[in-house]
Amino acid sequence: MSILALDLGTSSVRGLVLDEHARPLPGALARRRVSLAVGADGAGTLDADVYLARLAQCLDALADGGHLDDIDLVATSAQWHSVVALGAAGTPIGPVLTWMDTRPEPAGGQRGPADPDAFHQRTGTWWHRCYWSVRLPWLRRRAGGHATGFVGLAEYALSVLLDAAPMSVSQASGTGLLDLATMGWDPEACALAGTGPAELPELAPAGWHGRLRPEYARRWPALAGARWTAPVGDGAASNVGSGCVLPERAAVTVGTSAAVRVVRPVVPGGPLPRLAPRLWRYRVDHRHVVTGAAYSSGGNLFAWANRELRLPGGEELDAALARVPIAGGAPAVNVCFGGDRPPGLTPAGSGVLRGLGFGTTSVDILAGLMRGLSELVAVDVTALESESDSPIEVVLGGGAMVASAWWRRAFAAALAPRTVWHQRNPEVGATGAALVALDRIGDAVRLVDVDRTDH
Template sequence: MNILALDLGTSSVRGLVLDERTAPLPGALARRKMRLAVGDDGEGTLDAPGYLACLIECLDELQAAGHLRDVGLVAISAQWHSVLPLDAAGEPLGPVLTWLDTRPEPPGDRSGPADADAFHQRTGTWWHRCYWTARLPWLRARTPAARFVGLAEYVLGALLGEVPMSVSQASGTGLLDLCRLVWDAEACELAGVRSGELPALAPAGWRGRLLPEFARRWPGLDGAAWSAPIGDGAASNVGSGCVDPRRAAVTVGTSAAVRLVQRVPAGAPLPPLPERLWRYRVDHDHVVTGAAYSSGGNLFAWANRELRLPEGAELAAALDRLPPGGGVPADPRFGGDRPPGLAPAGTGTLRGLTFSTTAVEILAGLMTGVCAQVARDLAEIESTVPDPVEVVLGGGAVTASAWWRRAFAAALAPRPVGHQPNPEIGATGAALVALGRLADPADPTVIGRTDDRRSPGPAGGLRP
């Protein structure tokens, strides 16, 4: 049996086919880049019908190439925190608010949770613009919404019929009681949400099926079981092999995050949660604790666009002349803070610039700034477990930059730091969860040391 893994990301939507060992089948990948609408006012939105059309195009491409044969299971990794207002007929009343949108603010006529610490421990979140407790009132003031869903529920609802929300996706809304796995009464009151305005919650082991019209369109998926989506951050931890308290994942894609997974079945007491960290659900049996940042690979995209960086080997050589942790002092919060911080978009700064400062030094300073954020919060995460952790780096941005991997290794020392170069760790992780194989170890041959040193050979390449 093969597995179709869908990655419903912010910058792209992807579909790839894996074999029963979760190894990608050669050439069985379809990808569409998404246009994120961003504005100086903090906007960060996606067009919902356009997103659905791109997903359908990916599935059409895989079907036409014959890659959907023998698919028995569909696994989904989806972005956390997104919200979309719908009318009574289920049609969008505006764009999808992504995690990047910083415009919503908690209503001024409400005082917040009665006990902020108890609320944080129970939901893993804060009364913050990133969560539905603040986003739903903000949207309601602008749209006559009948109900609210996330991006995953919208696109899957179009393909499968109305679908429930997984506990993993629900935990990212800030409305879920992480222990009891029900919508939290106080959080719903803060959000001003009424009965019927939220999706039903998916039970453990939920499976969906394609609507007949799409089963005819993609006969390779006729009869395939669709699993409940899991949050992209949780999927990345699983795909990196970071599924217990001994190993933390640092993922740098469009944004960045540091996370630790622990086994905590539904109904079991939750471990204490430090004030600065969030906690969400991987599934009914595991939680993930961590911190996230609005900047990651998008810093390179900005620098490459605006600073005329050298390309390819020339850029790598220029970075190699700088020590790990080098570059100009920088605050990388170009997109503002993720929870619990409140800094708005446009908070990023560069300091100490001179007429001799190069574009590469600016890029290195921004990369170093992300490393410093992660190092601070990793120390908080370690306070929740008995022993120091080892770290696995993953995501497209660090895979593309050996210098950034070395900078992380320097910032996180003396912890062992490795690298998982699988470019599809989210999709792989979602497949492992759907298969009930979350605890499968990652292949140790692909977790390499990051303390690379320059090769003495004439090619100047890197060797571990």
């Protein structure tokens, strides 16, 4: 048996095939970049139908290579927080808002939750532009009354391909409208959003499976009998794929953006641990929650510096970074180039570089950006430790961590004296989604291979 793992990210769509132990098979990978539309006003959007076409191209490429012939199960890791308004025909009205979009704001005079702390404990979120409680009224105003429903990007794409596409509790938790304990839509959050169950996706029960629609089963006959599982939020999947499924092990994942998270098992329907004020909490599945903090900056800092600062390339860049001290020797920075993630409200365009001189090089600036994010994450690891009964160790993962040994060392310095490990697999999201689909979250620590960070 093989597993097809889909990763529906912000900058790309990927499909890869894994064996029954969630290990990637050589050469069985297809990737298509997607174009994120960003604007000076804080826009960060995707075209839903273009995105769906890129996903189909990945499946075509895997089929052409003969990689889909033994697929029994399809698992999906998908971006949290995205939303698109649908019209009467079930087609998108306008683009998809991604987590990067900082434009939504409450209407004038609208009041938030009656008890903000109780709301935070119940939903794991805040009344914030990142969540549907603020996004849906804003989208409805822009749609001019034509919106009849709202879905995430994953639910829209899968609703076209599958016979049904209910929303997983993991994806629903990222909307900010889910009561994490009851795993149903929260009445107060829905009231703030001006919506109700009739306009929201159906919630997938535990163990849900879907099948391809007949027209797509004909296009990819090898997948005709495959069982599709409900998507897992990308952050939760990355934790599982990094082997971080115990409260004493945190995952720091740096892809396009970055986050630090801890997964813990919980009893379905039972009480949840109290949540620290600066942290969010979402669902991995019906038996696990994930707690953490996220940042709008990550690998996009390197992409910006590479584009604008004429950095050297390859081994020359590695050698230049090696000459920059891990502590000191680079500008001080504020890395909020894309604004704050919840609960912060700093707008996009708030990045700052300080301490520049005529001797400052482009590599010094890059090092300052990387160190700035590392130090920001270290603050939130301390907050996560307040919820743990034992010291936390950290596993670094994601494409940016694979690419930069200097950045791994900067994280190790910022997180000292904690033990810091490095996850070498760049596809932690897809691997984690496969382990969740296999109901093998508890095996992640044993199956995932990590190394001590090269200090």
